Amino acid sequence: MAVDVRWATIEDAAALAAILCEMAEHYRQPPLDADRTLSAARKWLGEESPAYPHFALAFVDGEVSGLASVAIAHPGIDLERLLFLKDLFVRDNIRNAGVGRALIGFLADHCLSHGIGRIDLTTEDWNKGALRFYDRLGAERHGQKVFLRLSGEALKAAKS
Template identity: 75%
Template sequence: MALEVRWATVDDAEALATLLCTMAAHYRQAPLDHSRAAATARQWLSDESPAYPHFALAFADGEVAGLASVAIAHPGIDLERLMFLKDLFVRDGARNKGVGRVLVRFLAGECLAKGIGRIDLTTEDWNEGALRFYDRLGAERHGQKVFLRLSGDALNRAAGT
């Protein structure tokens, strides 16, 4: 299987929408309307800074197979930026075929090329497959942080509305 990874562009909006819809179904979320997902993907991809694209897409034999959604952060510690891996997702038919590994390899290479010192990520504690995958990559588990979220009413209160 030929694998290719690249930063997504506006021309990849349909491929990204396909993955977003598949990912929603995989995680048992409400189904996404593909045309709405494609319009949203087009908007996101046209708004992204060319210096730091936020979606890397993997293609297996020309078909979209996986995505990595990332953000670059500028922490104050040791003046090194970090890449936060928000989502790594591989379609069912492409799992266990090296797609996740080439996505992470692509991201790690981008970090090294751009002086980004680390990749931080989270995964659910029940997601044994993801935990095994990251263990095989040598990811260290850090228990020093608690994952928190402001959304809904709490987000409105924080905004003073």
């Protein structure tokens, strides 16, 4: 099975929207409104135009099968940029068929060819399949970091 991975463009907005809706369902989130999701995908892939593309999409037989949502962060104390992998998602019907591995390989190649020193990521402690996948890739677990979030009222309070 051939997996084609590429950076998403505005032409991929419908594919991105479809897989984002499926990802929300997979993670037991409230269903996303399809029109709102498509509008957001068009905005993200069109007018925002980040310095680095931020969605890699995997296709099998022309059908979107997985996504990686990423951001590039600039130097910290080690003076190396890093790629932060926010989400890696593969559709249920094609999981364990190499799509996730193809997405990670695409990102690793991008890092190596652009002087980006590492990929950082998080996953839920209950997501045993993801933990096994990252273990097989040789990902190191860093227990010294604590994942924190500012949202809702805390985000509003932080602006002042």
